[in-house]
Amino acid sequence: xxxxxxxxxxxxxxxxxxxxxxxxxxxxxxxxxxxxxxxxxxxxxxxxxxxxxxxxxxxxxxxxxxxxxxxxxxxxxxxxxxxxxxxxxxxxxxxxxxxxxxxxxxxxxxxxxxxxxxxxxxxxxxxxxxxxxxxxxxxxxxxxxxxxxxxxxxxxxxxxxxxxxxxxxxxxxxxxxxxxxxxxxxxxxxxxxxxxxxxxxxxxxxxxxxxxxxxxxxxxxxxxxxxxxxxxxxxxxxxxxxxxxxxxxxxxxxxxxxxxxxxxxxxxxxxxxxxxxxxxxxxxxxxxxxxxxxxxxxxxxxxxxxxxxxxxxxxxxxxxxxxxxxxxxx
Amino acid sequence: xxxxxxxxxxxxxxxxxxxxxxxxxxxxxxxxxxxxxxxxxxxxxxxxxxxxxxxxxxxxxxxxxxxxxxxxxxxxxxxxxxxxxxxxxxxxxxxxxxxxxxxxxxxxxxxxxxxxxxxxxxxxxxxxxxxxxxxxxxxxxxxxxxxxxxxxxxxxxxxxxxxxxxxxxxxxxxxxxxxxxxxxxxxxxxxxxxxxxxxxxxxxxxxxxxxxxxxxxxxxxxxxxxxxxxxxxxxxxxxxxxxxxxxxxxxxxxxxxxxxxxxxxxxxxxxxxxxxxxxxxxxxxxxxxxxxxxxxxxxxxxxxxxxxxxxxxxxxxxxxxxxxxxxxxxxxxxxxxxxxxxxxxxxxxxxxxxxxxxxxxxxxx
Numbered sequence: 162x163x164x165x166x167x168x169x170x171x172x173x174x175x176x177x178x179x180x181x182x183x184x185x186x187x188x189x190x191x192x193x194x195x196x197x198x199x200x201x202x203x204x205x206x207x208x209x210x211x212x213x214x215x216x217x218x219x220x221x222x223x224x225x226x227x228x229x230x231x232x233x234x235x236x237x238x239x240x241x242x243x244x245x246x247x248x249x250x251x252x253x254x255x256x257x258x259x260x261x262x263x264x265x266x267x268x269x270x271x272x273x274x275x276x277x278x279x280x281x282x283x284x285x286x287x288x289x290x291x292x293x294x295x296x297x298x299x300x301x302x303x304x305x306x307x308x309x310x311x312x313x314x315x316x317x318x319x320x321x322x323x324x325x326x327x328x329x330x331x332x333x334x335x336x337x338x339x340x341x342x343x344x345x346x347x348x349x350x351x352x353x354x355x356x357x358x359x360x361x362x363x364x365x366x367x368x369x370x371x372x373x374x375x376x377x378x379x380x381x382x383x384x385x386x387x388x389x390x391x392x393x394x395x396x397x398x399x400x401x402x403x404x405x406x407x408x409x410x411x412x413x414x415x416x417x418x419x420x421x422x423x424x425x426x427x428x429x430x431x432x433x434x435x436x437x438x439x440x441x442x443x444x445x446x447x448x449x450x451x452x453x454x455x456x457x458x459x460x461x462x463x464x465x466x467x468x469x470x471x472x473x474x475x476x477x478x479x480x481x482x483x484x485x486x487x488x489x490x491x
Numbered sequence: 492x493x494x495x496x497x498x499x500x501x502x503x504x505x506x507x508x509x510x511x512x513x514x515x516x517x518x519x520x521x522x523x524x525x526x527x528x529x530x531x532x533x534x535x536x537x538x539x540x541x542x543x544x545x546x547x548x549x550x551x552x553x554x555x556x557x558x559x560x561x562x563x564x565x566x567x568x569x570x571x572x573x574x575x576x577x578x579x580x581x582x583x584x585x586x587x588x589x590x591x592x593x594x595x596x597x598x599x600x601x602x603x604x605x606x607x608x609x610x611x612x613x614x615x616x617x618x619x620x621x622x623x624x625x626x627x628x629x630x631x632x633x634x635x636x637x638x639x640x641x642x643x644x645x646x647x648x649x650x651x652x653x654x655x656x657x658x659x660x661x662x663x664x665x666x667x668x669x670x671x672x673x674x675x676x677x678x679x680x681x682x683x684x685x686x687x688x689x690x691x692x693x694x695x696x697x698x699x700x701x702x703x704x705x706x707x708x709x710x711x712x713x714x715x716x717x718x719x720x721x722x723x724x725x726x727x728x729x730x731x732x733x734x735x736x737x738x739x740x741x742x743x744x745x746x747x748x749x750x751x752x753x754x755x756x757x758x759x760x761x762x763x764x765x766x767x768x769x770x771x772x773x774x775x776x777x778x779x780x781x782x783x784x785x786x787x788x789x790x791x792x793x794x795x796x797x798x799x800x801x802x803x804x805x806x807x808x809x810x811x812x813x814x815x816x817x818x819x820x821x822x823x824x825x826x827x828x829x830x831x832x833x834x835x836x837x838x839x840x841x842x843x844x845x846x847x848x849x850x851x852x853x854x855x856x
Contacts, residue, residue, distance in 0.1 A: 198649065256833065260836070262836040262839065266783075275829075277822050277823070278829070284822060407657055410650065451668060458661075466640050466644065
């Protein structure tokens with residue numbers, strides 16, 4: 162019983178991390194008043210570019226006769242996925258902020274585009290590679306669990322807390338940094354002002370356009386890293402057609418459950434990560450596997466309905482979310 | 492953006508709202524945007540080492556080159572068109588129904604229940620009518636769920652409808668593996684619909700295409716000529732205005748979402764009884780999402796959707812051809828659709844605003 166709980170917790174952390182990254186990116190985006198529904202698309206873009214970055218780096222090194230460095234390979238994956246996610250978010254920002262297109266539709270289009278982008282290049286690179294894309298064992302090792310001296314060796318606790326892959330710690334540190342940023346830094350407070358009331362922020366001399374662009378593009382990059390987690394950790398460095406499959410949308414939902422707070426985001430990501438993999442650890446007799454698979458989605462709907470029923474003013478979406486701001490049309 | 496650069500002096504480019512642009516000019520701008528998007532797609536093709544012209548040509552030939560492929564193209568266009576119309580009902584009142592996928596699936600499952608298990612008792616005509624009603628009802632009810640919650644508590648419908656997609660998908664997988672698994676099959680799949688119960692073909696394609704054309708006409712009249720259609724438009728503009736005008740917003744939400752879901756459910760039935768003859772995880776095959784693009788590109792106009800759905804069907808059908816001919820993955824269609832839509836979304840700005848360069852006096856408007 163105890164060991165099942167332990168392994169459930171570990172699996173939940175592993176499954177929850179891409180959700181957390183996606184949600185963190187979207188929280189940053191929404192704090193600027195942009196509701197970007199393209200998280201799924203940006204995660205797809207990050208997933209394929211991260212994988213492709215590592216893959217081409219390896220190919221180049223092997224061709225040159227050198228040996229692959231796992232750390233470098235991981236950093237390249239991180240950079241590529243961040244850039245790809247930001248690129249998607251940049252298209253979104255240009256269309257919604259500069260060209261004033263509808264945020265909902267632009268976000269949905271980004272999802273269609275990003276999903277096509279990921280699957281297209283995934284298959285294309287696979288074809289070129291002769292079947293499928295897969296990274297070498299060195300890169301795989303760079304994305305598997307790390308060993309921290311002393312800490313990892315603590316019985317039970319070491320396994321529960323100090324033996325994950327580096328992206329897990331990256332996501333946690335990011336969440337904490339973001340919480341500080343929103344509540345304690347001037348730039349973060351300005352950003353929140355932009356999201357709550359762009360007209361007021363504008364009058365106070367804050368460059369709303371710049372804030373919106375930066376928050377959305379960086380947020381998109383973080384979503385891209387979440388996608389990279391899917392292709393490098395979840396599917397262990399092999400491209401699987403449609404690998405993000407709904408995680409991006411769950412991340413959008415998590416933003417609501419986390420009430421736009423990065424720290425609460427960690428908790429809900431853990432819970433929902435747990436729900437997605439619970440079937441493998443907790444057997445409910447008589448419940449077919451496919452019905453069990455509905456769990457995270459049913460839970461999402463239930464929480465959505467419940468949170469909408471008791472609407473609280475304090476933990477709400479930034480007020481201007483979803484509507485574009487035009488200075489001339491105040 | 493550029494407006495921020497020259498603080499203090501006049502910005503390099505500023506924008507001013509246009510009064511109204513003549514229809515002709517507006518379509519000109521859209522045409523240019525379409526051309527630019529095709530050029531962008533062409534550049535991607537070029538970067539992959541293919542000749543864009545021959546790839547585009549083979550896409551068009553692959554979709555219209557022979558009567559066989561024309562039928563295939565129409566077969567792709569029919570579900571897209573009906574789903575797009577269904578979704579546009581919801582989108583017109585700014586209700587973001589992205590659950591078309593799930594509504595199609597439940598429609599197919601409901602039709603499948605009668606098609607698979609009562610085909611041996613019922614004659615064809617009542618059976619087909621029964622399947623249609625079942626599909627419509629199931630899709631409508633599935634669409635009703637988020638509408639009721641939205642009307643009552645303001646629940647976020649985007650995520651609600653989306654989550655319903657995944658739930659419907661899991662349900663189909665359950666049916667495939669469990670209760671509806673074809674007897675004697677080692678592979679999880681659902682039995683085929685008896686040939687006698689399949690939809691009759693007219694000119695080589697199941698009669699769904701005629702129904703689709705009828706729906707185009709009816710929905711166009713409904714949206715622009717009836718009181719209910721007008722209510723949808725008012726709710727879409729502003730909930731408060733609608734309330735002030737005495738429109739029961741909740742009622743409009745619920746009624747319209749039932750129609751929206753019902754049309755998607757009908758698509759599920761047509762796909763099951765007219766195209767696939769069985770139910771798989773791919774019964775909706777992304778139609779629910781692509782239809783959003785169709786509806787938006789056509790600016791929610793049913794006749795426009797007819798044109799756009801045929802165009803998108805051509806891209807999808809053509810993508811299959813270029814996959815076999817040039818070994819370019821068929822997902823290229825999604826990529827291209829995304830690019831086209833980005834350009835179309837962007838070009839609307841140039842229809843409602845004009846740019847004025849620094850130094851140029853503002854001309855009389």
